[in-house]
Amino acid sequence: MESLICSFCGRKYSAEELVWRCECGRPLDLDFKGQLDLGRIKDRPPNIWRYREALPIEDDKNIVSLSEGFTPLIAATISGKTALLKLDFLYPTGSFKDRGASVLISKAKELRVIKVVEDSSGNAGCAIAAYCARAGIECHIYVPESASPAKLLQIQAYGARLFKIPGTRTDVQSAALEAAKNIYYASHVWNPFFFQGTKTFAFEVFEQLNFQEPDTMIIPVGNGTLLIGAYLGFSELFHQHLIKRMPRLIAVQAKACAPLYLAFRSGKEEIPEIIPEHTMAEGIAIPKPPRSKQVLEIIEKTGGEVLAVSEEEIVEGIRILNSLGIFAEPTSAVVIAAFLKMPQREGEKVVLPITGYGLKTVDKYLRMGLPIS
Ligand SMILES: [Zn+2]
Structure with a gap:
């Protein structure tokens, strides 16, 4: 069985202990280096489990899957520049979170867990509930x-018990942490097995670019679920000498709730206390991300940066996505808004993940009114 390790104080725990954070209070990582067996993956079905050797589940019988993954990577011209859109809203529950949920719930099954708790702005809750x-x-x-009401309905449709908590996202987490004293915490933020699933994003992009790395990825970041996963995946490819260099990872936040942006701009390691304002990008409205230090280190290591976009820029991003035939969540539109701001070098391959399906946020579209202008 794998070990969980604290990168801050070095303490180690067995996964069987079911701990969700270190005694020192920091998040834990998995002490595991996956291998990609290129000879074997090509004959396997197009889902995340084609990377079986890189996923930390011991026995195949514990795999919980809906054949998720291998989402399309399509080229699009946006304002005269070329981007590669990874359509990660095309998942069983309508968001990329299924990558993490499939691996995490498989591990929970392997650990003989019978009940889990999770807190989420919606999409991770839907994914964990489905699996x-x-x-x-x-x-x-x-x-x-x-x-969004559609997400709450979806969570309940899968038979999960829903607890609606008033207040901020931090209040929701506190309530879940209280419950996690007695129930396995299947958190997409704290539980390192979730990131073992989101890392498959990198493997797929690598395969789809004909076994090469992209130059740049622009990722919506609240807690950093996809950014940390992508970094893990590209790191494993790098250590196996399958790619020559790490792509530059650029994080995007909504200006209304941008603690990582503020820390990055001021060159600080710690995020400032902020009072978040309302944003349409609900999926990344996280005032106090527990893995903020890890996210900022990754940005630094890959030569990336953190950008922030306004609500008006998000609306423009939505309009562009819709004009490309894509109906995505407002949260997904932040990457389009960031791409518009960014100068592009000649031939630079830029990947933009489109992370959540628009039908989950019909309430927000209705509020904007149509046509969006
Ligand atoms: Zn520690």
């Missing part, structure tokens, strides 16, 4: 009262 339904694991999801 728990498939695994026959009882599921409790804590959400902010303000989460």
